[in-house]
Amino acid sequence: MSGHIKVYNFMGLRKLATIFSLLLLLVSIGSLATRGLNLGLDFTGGSLVELGYEKEANLNDIRSQLEGAGFDGAVVQTFGAPTDILIRLGSDHDPKLGDKVLAALQQGDDQNIELRRNEFVGAQVGEELREQGGLGMLLALFMIMLYVAFRFQFKFSVGAVVALGHDVLIVVGFFSLFQIEFDLTVLAAVLAVIGYSLNDTIVVADRIRENFRKLRKESSMEIMNISLSQTLSRTLITSVTTLLVLVALAVFGGEMIHGFAIALLVGVTVGTYSSIYVAANALIMMGICKEDLIPPPKDDQEAVDELP
Amino acid sequence: MLNRYPLWKNLLIIFVLLIGALYASPNLYPEDYAVQLSGNRDIHQVDQPLMDTVTSALKREGLIYKEVELTSKSGLIRFADGETQLKAKQVISTVLGDNYVVALNLAPTTPEWLENIGAGPMKLGLDLRGGVHFLLEVDMATAVAQRLDVYVSEIKVKLREDKLRYRSVTHREDGSLEVKFADAAVRDKAQSLVRKDYTEFLLQTEDTDKGNFLIVTLTEQTTRAIEDYAIKQNLTTLRNRVNELGVAEPLVQRQGRNRIVVQLPGVQDAAAAKRIIGKTANLEFRLEAKPDASRGLTDTYEFRNEPGRRGVLEKDIIITGSSVSNAQSTFDENGQPQVSITLDSKGGQLMGRTTRNAIKRRMAVLFVEHKARTLIETVDGEQVERRIPYVEKKIISLATIQSVLGSSFRITGLDGGGESSELALLLRAGALAAPVYFVEERTVGPSLGAENIAQGVTSVQIGFALVLIFMLAIYRVFGLLANIALCINLMLLVAVMSLLSATLTLPGIAGIVLTVGMAVDANVLIFARIKEELKNGLPPQSAISAGFDRAFTTIFDANITTLIAAVILFSMGTGPVKGFAITLSVGIVTSMFTAILVTRALVNLTYGNRQLKSLSI
Numbered sequence: 001m002s003g004h005i006k007v008y009n010f011m012g013l014r015k016l017a018t019i020f021s022l023l024l025l026l027v028s029i030g031s032l033a034t035r036g037l038n039l040g041l042d043f044t045g046g047s048l049v050e051l052g053y054e055k056e057a058n059l060n061d062i063r064s065q066l067e068g069a070g071f072d073g074a075v076v077q078t079f080g081a082p083t084d085i086l087i088r089l090g091s092d093h094d095p096k097l098g099d100k101v102l103a104a105l106q107q108g109d110d111q112n113i114e115l116r117r118n119e120f121v122g123a124q125v126g127e128e129l130r131e132q133g134g135l136g137m138l139l140a141l142f143m144i145m146l147y148v149a150f151r152f153q154f155k156f157s158v159g160a161v162v163a164l165g166h167d168v169l170i171v172v173g174f175f176s177l178f179q180i181e182f183d184l185t186v187l188a189a190v191l192a193v194i195g196y197s198l199n200d201t202i203v204v205a206d207r208i209r210e211n212f213r214k215l216r217k218e219s220s221m222e223i224m225n226i227s228l229s230q231t232l233s234r235t236l237i238t239s240v241t242t243l244l245v246l247v248a249l250a251v252f253g254g255e256m257i258h259g260f261a262i263a264l265l266v267g268v269t270v271g272t273y274s275s276i277y278v279a280a281n282a283l284i285m286m287g288i289c290k291e292d293l294i295p296p297p298k299d300d301q302e303a304v305d306e307l308p
Numbered sequence: 309m310l311n312r313y314p315l316w317k318n319l320l321i322i323f324v325l326l327i328g329a330l331y332a333s334p335n336l337y338p339e340d341y342a343v344q345l346s347g348n349r350d351i352h353q354v355d356q357p358l359m360d361t362v363t364s365a366l367k368r369e370g371l372i373y374k375e376v377e378l379t380s381k382s383g384l385i386r387f388a389d390g391e392t393q394l395k396a397k398q399v400i401s402t403v404l405g406d407n408y409v410v411a412l413n414l415a416p417t418t419p420e421w422l423e424n425i426g427a428g429p430m431k432l433g434l435d436l437r438g439g440v441h442f443l444l445e446v447d448m449a450t451a452v453a454q455r456l457d458v459y460v461s462e463i464k465v466k467l468r469e470d471k472l473r474y475r476s477v478t479h480r481e482d483g484s485l486e487v488k489f490a491d492a493a494v495r496d497k498a499q500s501l502v503r504k505d506y507t508e509f510l511l512q513t514e515d516t517d518k519g520n521f522l523i524v525t526l527t528e529q530t531t532r533a534i535e536d537y538a539i540k541q542n543l544t545t546l547r548n549r550v551n552e553l554g555v556a557e558p559l560v561q562r563q564g565r566n567r568i569v570v571q572l573p574g575v576q577d578a579a580a581a582k583r584i585i586g587k588t589a590n591l592e593f594r595l596e597a598k599p600d601a602s603r604g605l606t607d608t609y610e611f612r613n614e615p616g617r618r619g620v621l622e623k624d625i626i627i628t629g630s631s632v633s634n635a636q637s638t639f640d641e642n643g644q645p646q647v648s649i650t651l652d653s654k655g656g657q658l659m660g661r662t663t664r665n666a667i668k669r670r671m672a673v674l675f676v677e678h679k680a681r682t683l684i685e686t687v688d689g690e691q692v693e694r695r696i697p698y699v700e701k702k703i704i705s706l707a708t709i710q711s712v713l714g715s716s717f718r719i720t721g722l723d724g725g726g727e728s729s730e731l732a733l734l735l736r737a738g739a740l741a742a743p744v745y746f747v748e749e750r751t752v753g754p755s756l757g758a759e760n761i762a763q764g765v766t767s768v769q770i771g772f773a774l775v776l777i778f779m780l781a782i783y784r785v786f787g788l789l790a791n792i793a794l795c796i797n798l799m800l801l802v803a804v805m806s807l808l809s810a811t812l813t814l815p816g817i818a819g820i821v822l823t824v825g826m827a828v829d830a831n832v833l834i835f836a837r838i839k840e841e842l843k844n845g846l847p848p849q850s851a852i853s854a855g856f857d858r859a860f861t862t863i864f865d866a867n868i869t870t871l872i873a874a875v876i877l878f879s880m881g882t883g884p885v886k887g888f889a890i891t892l893s894v895g896i897v898t899s900m901f902t903a904i905l906v907t908r909a910l911v912n913l914t915y916g917n918r919q920l921k922s923l924s925i
Contacts, residue, residue, distance in 0.1 A: 120746070245821045248771035
């Protein structure tokens with residue numbers, strides 16, 4: 001069975017991989033603890049104004065103009081293009097804020113400035129979204145664990161959830177380390193990473209289960225290596241196609257979904273790695289053996305019946 | 309062996325594809341710039357003569373329109389471009405005046421036969437077409453307190469009728485009522501009386517040296533009912549107001565227990581929209597107090613336009629703005645703005661009865677507004693918003709009653725034409741049952757929306773092209789088949805989204821891009837299996853069959869778990885996240901159909917009917 005495919009000794013590197021994963025996690029947790037997340041307007045509450053300039057805008061000029069007009073503590077940055085300016089202000093609410101900011105900046109400038117976007121999120125709403133987001137993530141992990149435990153076996157579900165937790169932490173840690181803004185769309189991306197990474201992990205787990213039932217002589221370690229080698233080309237091809245579209249999204253999708261694309265790029269890369277090294281590694285650590293999968297449910301038989 | 313699908317399976321696939329193509333097709337027709345007309349009252353119908361007036365006015369101005377449509381309630385005029393549309397709106401508004409709502413709209417150009425089978429294009433979210441999004445919070449505490457006030461006067465009347473002497477009825481901090489009695493026996497009688505008539509109260513007694521108290525608390529159920537009523541009332545009023553604003557396809561929807569979402573596509577002036585939507589303006593009509601009236605029966609208010617000047621009014625309210633059935637802003641003989649008001653029959657009766665005995669006295673119109681101050685406090689190192697609601701009542705006019713007033717009269721003494729038309733609008737649309745506060749606001753300019761669409765479409769196209777090329781390079785003929793399946797998948801995704809009239813947002817487009825990337829996964833799994841089976845020595849036809857069969861459980865499990873994540877995302881998410889979750893969920897389902905069934909059918913068609921010596925995969 002395995003003779004036709006080159007078997008790579010993935011598990012031979014498992015100690016190194018464990019150290020590597022722990023290192024990544026340590027950096028992520030450390031960064032989250034010390035630097036925290038650069039939460040977007042959705043989660044912090046406050047006001048945001050996006051302006052379009054005709055020519056390249058000078059951030060320092062804008063800052064001093066705003067200060068002169070009485071907008072203290074304004075955060076000014078470019079958004080995608082040097083002519084596109086994003087201004088974030090504290091949480092006082094004013095329906096005419098956008099127009100006021102525009103008027104204040106238009107005064108000292110002969111070029112035409114366009115009000116592109118104006119957002120306000122109440123502090124209360126922001127806090128609720130933060131809570132809901134965390135809750136949703138936990139719920140998703142729990143439901144998936146339940147499903148995997150039901151379809152596979154308990155050890156597999158622990159392995160899958162460990163891999164997912166690993167991926168989510170590293171993606172969030174990445175956003176913390178580089179202080180990239182974390183908003184609602186990024187949260188959606190993180191949940192999509194859960195979906196993607198899981199997809200990968202299930203495919204590998206499926207093969208591990210199959211091989212445990214089919215190959216009687218080989219050790220657990222060998223079965224892992226065979227299964228991972230068999231699924232390797234599929235894992236890589238799917239990752240490449242997904243990464244291709246994500247790169248397209250990151251490059252051409254515009255600034256509004258840049259964070260989203262970045263989160264998924266990191267997530268898919270880490271997810272690919274984790275389905276090879278984290279989920280399988282966790283199974284070995286929990287001492288997965290043939291007995292765990294016996295008596296085998298009549299899966300193959302079912303599969304044929306279920307086929308449309 | 310040969311790989312062939314039974315006829316019914318092929319027919320089923322063709323059927324699904326045809327249906328998909330049919331429902332996806334409306335998205336190919338570009339939308340027209342249009343102006344929509346509707347009457348703001350039932351008496352102002354949009355009919356053929358009116359449309360003729362409008363079209364002749366457009367012709368006079370040299371504005372070319374494409375088509376005029378008239379339905380039972382509204383009219384629609386289509387234009388070739390946005391510039392003409394904006395000019396035309398100006399012209400039409402001037403011609404029709406106050407009685408009609410003239411709104412900008414993007415009208416789908418779906419052919420009638422497609423519309424008849426329920427097909428239509430996907431809706432675009434605010435981030436793609438520009439517009440304003442508001443999240444309003446309804447002040448429930450005030451809604452409940454207002455209702456309690458009604459109960460206070462009812463209880464007082466009841467006790468008086470039964471000659472049960474009470475000392476006072478007061479509100480407590482926790483929202484309950486406290487009725488004070490001189491002795492316990494009377495209190496107990498009062499308790500059984502109230503218990504008999506009101507099931508919505510929880511009654512408790514309290515005896516202290518200060519007196520004997522009856523504590524009246526609303527049951528949880530009643531509080532809920534009051535809150536529900538307040539939300540529903542507010543929704544109705546907000547819908548009326550939004551309609552008056554003249555926005556095409558607005559969305560006014562409850563969210564959670566005490567919030568309301570308002571989305572106004574295409575609206576750019578957020579401040580103006582907010583002024584109208586959030587206003588809890590109401591009117592009260594009261595008589596001026598007689599000079600000898602006792603203090604307890606009067607209230608003193610400031611004039612709205614003359615700070616410092618005050619008027620003393622009776623506490624009794626004749627009618628409020630809720631009795632107003634119609635209001636129009638007009639100008640009087642001197643060119644001063646005024647509001648002509650028509651009352652409903654009950655309001656007219658009350659007004660007539662009161663004014664009959666009050667000729668030559670003066671009547672005041674009070675302008676009532678619920679407002680709130682927002683304080684930012686620092687509690688435990690965290691910034692906390694605190695809103696302190698207050699009611700502002702000011703006199704807008706105080707005029708001598710010349711004769712008995714009936715159900716129609718005028719209010720003068722207003723500031724400029726803008727205020728009178730705004731007041732008329734608010735009176736027509738009705739008052740909010742409870743004050744609302746803005747807790748979220750998002751405005752997206754139209755140019756940004758257009759840019760978002762352009763960038764979204766570009767990234768879908770490029771991502772799609774990259775995947776197609778990659779698959780072709782890796783799997784050759786099988787890659788081509790997978791690519792055809794992928795195109796069909798995209799079509800089905802669009803068809804399902806259109807059929808559900810789901811809203812396409814920017815994160816939704818990102819979801820499509822991601823689906824494109826992930827959809828090939830199922831095919832990759834199948835092809836990898838076929839390759840493996842070939843290496844294991846199976847003949848080509850058996851390898852194809854085994855590859856599809858063996859990969860099925862894997863694909864199924866992998867997709868179900870992703871679907872779980874997507875459904876959770878949908879149920880807990882708001883706005884943008886929901887848009888992403890919808891495309892992702894729909895994409896998972898359609899990709900399973902295309903990757904498994906359609907690809908299999910294509911493979912069967914290509915290879916299934918002949919003996920193969922080898923397979924290039």
